[in-house]
Amino acid sequence: RKANIGVVGLGVMGHNLALNFERHGYWVAVYNRTAEKTRNMIASAGPERRLIGTFSLEELCANLERPRRILLMVQAGQAVDEMITSLRPFLQSGDILIDGGNSYFQDTERRHETLKGAGILYVGMGISGGEEGALWGPSLMPGGPLQAWESLAPMLRDIAAKAEDGEPCVDYIGPRGAGHYVKMVHNGIEYADMQLIAETYDLLKRALGLSAPQLAEIFAEWNQGELQSYLIQITAEVLRKIDEETGQPLVDLIMDEAQQKGTGKWTSQNALDIGAAVPTISAAVDMRILSALKQERVQASQVLRGPTQTFRGDPEHLLHLTRKALYASKIIAYAQGMGLLRQASQEYGYNLKLDRLAAIWRAGCIIRARLLSDITLAYQREPGLVNLLLAPVFREALASHHNALREVLKIGLDLGIPMMGMSTALAYYDAYRSARLPANLIQAQRDYFGAHTYRRLDREGIFHTQWT
Numbered sequence: 001r002k003a004n005i006g007v008v009g010l011g012v013m014g015h016n017l018a019l020n021f022e023r024h025g026y027w028v029a030v031y032n033r034t035a036e037k038t039r040n041m042i043a044s045a046g047p048e049r050r051l052i053g054t055f056s057l058e059e060l061c062a063n064l065e066r067p068r069r070i071l072l073m074v075q076a077g078q079a080v081d082e083m084i085t086s087l088r089p090f091l092q093s094g095d096i097l098i099d100g101g102n103s104y105f106q107d108t109e110r111r112h113e114t115l116k117g118a119g120i121l122y123v124g125m126g127i128s129g130g131e132e133g134a135l136w137g138p139s140l141m142p143g144g145p146l147q148a149w150e151s152l153a154p155m156l157r158d159i160a161a162k163a164e165d166g167e168p169c170v171d172y173i174g175p176r177g178a179g180h181y182v183k184m185v186h187n188g189i190e191y192a193d194m195q196l197i198a199e200t201y202d203l204l205k206r207a208l209g210l211s212a213p214q215l216a217e218i219f220a221e222w223n224q225g226e227l228q229s230y231l232i233q234i235t236a237e238v239l240r241k242i243d244e245e246t247g248q249p250l251v252d253l254i255m256d257e258a259q260q261k262g263t264g265k266w267t268s269q270n271a272l273d274i275g276a277a278v279p280t281i282s283a284a285v286d287m288r289i290l291s292a293l294k295q296e297r298v299q300a301s302q303v304l305r306g307p308t309q310t311f312r313g314d315p316e317h318l319l320h321l322t323r324k325a326l327y328a329s330k331i332i333a334y335a336q337g338m339g340l341l342r343q344a345s346q347e348y349g350y351n352l353k354l355d356r357l358a359a360i361w362r363a364g365c366i367i368r369a370r371l372l373s374d375i376t377l378a379y380q381r382e383p384g385l386v387n388l389l390l391a392p393v394f395r396e397a398l399a400s401h402h403n404a405l406r407e408v409l410k411i412g413l414d415l416g417i418p419m420m421g422m423s424t425a426l427a428y429y430d431a432y433r434s435a436r437l438p439a440n441l442i443q444a445q446r447d448y449f450g451a452h453t454y455r456r457l458d459r460e461g462i463f464h465t466q467w468t
């Protein structure tokens with residue numbers, strides 16, 4: 001009996017995705033570089049499962065129906081190239097190779113180009129949702145040849161998360177590296193969202209002196225309203241967790257050094273490359289970098305001065321303001337991410353459908369949130385929307401929330417609490433709604449020192465002035 005799909009790489013993600021396919025009635029051939037993992041998986045799954053353990057790539061390929069479908073779940077980077085090279089002799093024209101890792105989209109473009117000549121259909125597929133998602137329903141972002149999508153669609157729809165309206169959280173994203181591009185930006189938004197939540201936590205902790213379990217209750221309550229999202233939900237659960245050994249909240253014992261595997265950084269880098277402003281995503285990357293300077297920060301905390309005052313306002317009011325500030329900044333961060341996608345779509349010819357992207361992020365993925373239903377609707381109503389902030393629903397939300405964001409930032413400033421995510425969000429909002437920015441002065445300075453010329457408001461043409 002031949003398998004419908006092969007999975008290469010049985011780490012947590014590969015293992016769980018294979019079981020997800022199997023649960024939906026597909027036969028799955030599995031392979032791992034170290035045979036023991038494969039044997040363990042087959043043994044622990046039990047004999048009645050539709051799993052075929054294979055112990056060489058040749059054996060894997062021999063056990064797959066044609067055209068073959070192979071999902072690579074190996075570490076992004078060189079391991080993917082190595083695996084493609086090893087698999088290549090056993091593949092034929094029409095076979096579909098899917099990279100489900102967090103690969104850099106330009107690598108996917110290159111691999112796609114290389115394999116195209118041999119008729120191998122290369123799919124770069126973003127997968128979000130962590131281990132749980134992989135097993136019970138991830139959000140899937142496949143890009144590559146349309147022909148490959150047509151062959152994969154029924155299976156991917158089966159294993160994907162289902163949104164509230166029952167729609168599977170997967171759709172064809174676009175050609176070549178589009179799937180991995182979109183996953184990269186998903187992660188950039190994820191970074192921003194996490195940073196905004198972390199700032200909120202920091203402010204409430206420092207201003208009000210609340211304990212982690214008290215903060216857990218606040219986030220749990222917020223999760224009932226417009227902020228409802230997976231990241232807020234898990235924040236409440238994290239804050240509630242008590243370390244068994246010490247009896248203290250576990251979060252208080254965790255080293256404050258954030259690590260990163262690169263997707264957030266790539267988002268910022270690429271945004272700079274194509275000229276899209278994503279300051280809140282970049283702030284999230286910068287704050288991870290600053291957090292990693294633990295030793296330096298500890299030393300600097302002894303010598304660098306800041307304000308000494310404490311918060312004297314009404315705690316209930318601060319909670320109210322902070323909830324609104326978090327929602328406002330979250331909308332603005334998502335607007336930046338969607339703006340980047342819009343621009344990249346033109347830059348790379350990806351033909352992205354922003355309403356579809358928001359729709360498949362409604363469930364399964366890390367950034368799933370109530371907000372995404374509104375974003376989906378906003379783009380459905382107006383596919384050419386130039387900036388999410390201009391959609392009526394968000395224009396109104398910001399009209400009623402931007403003052404809270406200002407108030408919260410003022411409090412943070414007074415207390416010396418770094419709120420780079422929220423402050424960049426507000427600055428982006430204020431810049432975008434400014435008919436006139438001080439770039440006139442920048443142009444004049446450029447012309448002064450470098451004869452770079454400028455244009456005028458009152459006349460057509462290109463001008464240069466002898467400033468002295």
Ligand code: 6PG
Nearest residue numbers: 128129130187260261262263366
């Ligand atoms: C997801 C996540 C996931 C990624 C984490 C970790 O959508 O399921 O984005 O793909 O592994 O976000 O990323 P960092 O290590 O860079 O924080």
